[in-house]
Amino acid sequence: MIPATFEYVRPTTVEEAAQILRNAAGDDVKLLAGGQSLLPLLRLRLAYPAALIDIGRIDELRGVRDEPDHVYIAAMTTHDEVVKSAVVQEQCPLVALATAQVADPAVRHRGTFGGSMAHADPAGDLPAVALALDMTFVVLSADGTREIPAAEFFVDYLETALEPGEILLGAKVPKLGPGWGFHYEKFHRTAQAWAIVGVAAAVKRDNGTISEGRIALTNMGTVPVRAFAAERRLPGVPITNGYGELREAVSVAAEGTDPPTDLHGRPDYRRHLAVVLTERAVRQAAV
Amino acid sequence: MTDTLPEAEIGRARRRKEDGRLITGRTLWTDNIQLPGMLYIAFLRSPMAHARITRVDTSAAKTQPGVVAVFSGQDLADEQGSLPCAWPVTEDIVIPDHPPMAVGTVRYVGEAVACVVATDRYKAADALDAIEIDYEPLPAVLDMNEALAEGATPVHEGGNRSFTWQFGTGDVDAAFRDAPVVIERTYVQQRLIPSAMEPRAVVAQTDGDTYTVHSATQIPHVLRVMLAATTGIPEHKLRVVAPDVGGGFGSKLQVTAEEVLALLITKRLGRPVKWTESRSEGNLTVHHGRDQIQRISLAASADGVLRGVKVDLLADMGAYLMLVTPGIPLLGAFMYTGVYKMDAYDFTCTGVFTTKMPTDAYRGAGRPEATYAIERAMDELAHEIGVDPLEIRRRNWIKHEEFPYATAGGLTYDSGNYEAATDRALALFGYDKLRAEQSDRRDRNDSVQLGIGVSTYTEMCGLAPSRVLGSLRYGAGGWEHATVRMLPTGKVEVVTGTSPHGQGHETAWSQIVADALGVPFEDVAVLHGDTASAPRGMDTYGSRSLVVGGIAVLQACEKVKENARQVAAHLLECSPDDLEFTGGAFRVRGTGAAKTIQEVALATFAAHNLPDGFEPQLDAGSTFDPEAFSFPHGTHLCAIEVDTETGESKIRSYVAVDDIGNVVNPLIVEGQVHGGIAQGIAQALYEEAVYDTDGNLLTTTMADYLIPSAADLPDFTTDRTVTPATSNPLGVKGVGEAGTIASTPAVVNAIVDALSPYGIRDVAMPCTPERVWRAIQGGTS
């Protein structure tokens, strides 16, 4: 299909973009980031926005900054830039690990970190990472800026806490300090396909056992889900030759989830996968 | 192949001449064509699988910006005719009327019901929303068995059975009577969607008297004849061009509604029109492939020696019969006996109408289905009597010294050496070591199980002897034409009736000509795909181009050479018999005197000094109609790791040893084999067109219809044995479909082998992780 007609504007500052958004209040306008999710919707005529505001030429929306207690990733940083960022690789490797598994190189060169979060596709890989790492999103509107913790950001299927008129500027990724290991386990049928289930794991190691773990699941509901029940059982699980205990601990990984059904998997299969993949993710993160 | 040249071109791994322009896109694709005053067509397609159209109102759409015309099926009912089916496989076959745009009733989701013609493609798409159509739903007919049941909703008046076609040799009842071992299995060939890189596109134009259609088609020649017959535009006023075409896999072996309508609309409006499909539109409406339910029975002796094979097939035609829809399962009918000897064979196929997109040719067309069923069933036989799958094959296959061999499938295989191909494959694969690892994993109850799959395939290709096609009631012949022209400067133009859409004919034909005429590879140009410049041809499908079209090129070269010999003898003042032709020159035996073919070409052009009565030209055409099909064969071995916790199957190694006879260009062969294997693996593991219970296609995008990419596939280990075909002078066999035919059963056999400790004997294709996991749950509980 080919998209319906729309207006197109390309501001050069975030303030200008926020002003355009405010003036458009009531109209169906959309921010255009990398276009990798939005353009397919337009082409399939599942979305008919009156105007697109292209934020691709706003310099301040790009790049990664190393701050004392967090890493700041600006919204328009492409997946490829995130994967290649030395700061991300060193300070928040889980983000790099997961982003490297998003789609294919062509998509990663256009798709953006912020676009993935704002789009909030439950099959997207990065929202679960945001949840596992307790990221904080920084948001701007014509009224000023505010911060939204990841746990409150993902509201429903393709729906976030962003208000109309708000632009996602970027995210603060807390530095967790020494002793943490990470892994993102993605299960999908082809290399460039979306996750059937994904598991983001951050595990703190202490003297041969797990002292703390954070687990977030991709595509196990309309929003990414923290597997709190499994997390609670992780402290004290031995890292070496303790896989029996690990399996036991993560057997509740799918508790409280409401996975979707589609051509790639029905809910019972996804729940089963969540457990298997959580064990693998935690094991990988712990070694 | 009579001359020995210093450096033979045939057999060289030449890089393809055409790739520069194809890869950079600096060429003419149909969608690139821009003509003054061009209009764009967009189709409104049925959202219902089966319904009566009770009201059509196009008036609002006609007033939309940029709209020039709007047509419904009814508006064109008097002139749109019926899309052709050229293969009425039986005398009493039901071939329903197939209007390019539906009139009165729609029979599948995606069927065109109306179209908008506008000044740009966006306006055309926008205006579709303004067309009003009311439907009165009828029951969808989706399941073949239900479609044939008493009281089923008829898709067409006259019921849902299109035809039943039967074939047999020997006394099959005797073979099954008291047979110590009988294996009976049912396999399902899921529905597939051909996914060529270039979507379908068509441009039609007219000067008021003559018509030109550019189409992304595999069959410009067939299309011209069929468009003339369908629209009534006389054939000599109609030119069809297939410019560079980006793949087809059979999907562009078709006469489509869109091509017919583009031509009729340009005729009505007098302006050029273009239509290009989107990928989702393509998934809905490019003809689909496979979709058969196969019941296969083997009768064997106690030690697994085959006595007979019975096959009962239901083939889903979809809602209509398209160009060769009913013939596709028949192309497999002769191949269910595979590489094996037996006394008797029986085949029955019933074509069934459903409310789905029509099916038709898809890479392999009939033979992948046949090969799958027999190669899966042979594994079952091996399992049943407790021998290795390779051993059961050795006990049954035709031995190399037995060729030519008349099979129970009714064909005579001219040549083959299954032992040699299998030995080579085993050596490359490390069969025994993998079996040892398999048993170790089984003993350890490892969560990752190893499976080994075997496929010793053969296939018939190179369509085909015209007489055989005639006996199968096919609507055309199977010959191919080539013309070879010597230009004054000694360069050569080849006009071929084949229609390459990615195969590399320009390169391969150049190699054939270079050897035959002793001219440099670079000095040969190949023209194709335009009925104005290449008027005679039967086009490209069924792995036919080299074994039929390539031979025509060779024969035309021989004629040119004979013409040139006359001129050379005249110039050298000797008898033609005194000349030998080597290294591109005619040489007088025993003396140093010679004339190069280029010198002869120039002398002929000048025509100052030619033999008396000699027409001043060297050019020649040849039309080749083969006596027989070609029968490539080979052994494919696949090792798969099945993760029993997730159900995921990962191919660990894949060995393909193919015997395609002599090879013109090993690099092109390698490409065909790799792509073919990938496509067969795709059927085994990934691809499936899924309709929901209302008849809506769920797999309309590539997020749902999964196609593997290089990242999902292992490195293939490929090799060849060479048993030249005796049915053509180059000793070549077709290779375009072999990989696809061979690989699907190798993969599924490997998965079933991995899962056999769980008591699993089959997994439905595609063997998705979820399906494998569920099979394991069922198998252990």
Ligand SMILES: Cc1cc2nc3c(=O)[nH]c(=O)nc-3n(C[C@H](O)[C@H](O)[C@H](O)COP(=O)(O)OP(=O)(O)OC[C@H]3O[C@@H](n4cnc5c(N)ncnc54)[C@H](O)[C@@H]3O)c2cc1C
């Ligand atoms: C073939 C393919 C495969 C893919 N596979 C995966 C995959 O495996 N895993 C995965 O995670 N993703 C996948 N994606 C999606 C990809 O990651 C997208 O890049 C991402 O979802 C959206 O980012 P974008 O920059 O393209 O956003 P866009 O498509 O431009 O925008 C998406 C939405 O977010 C809004 N938006 C964008 N930026 C902002 C902002 N700064 N503030 C507020 N709202 C904003 C837009 O208005 C729009 O509604 C795939 C995409 C494709 C095309």
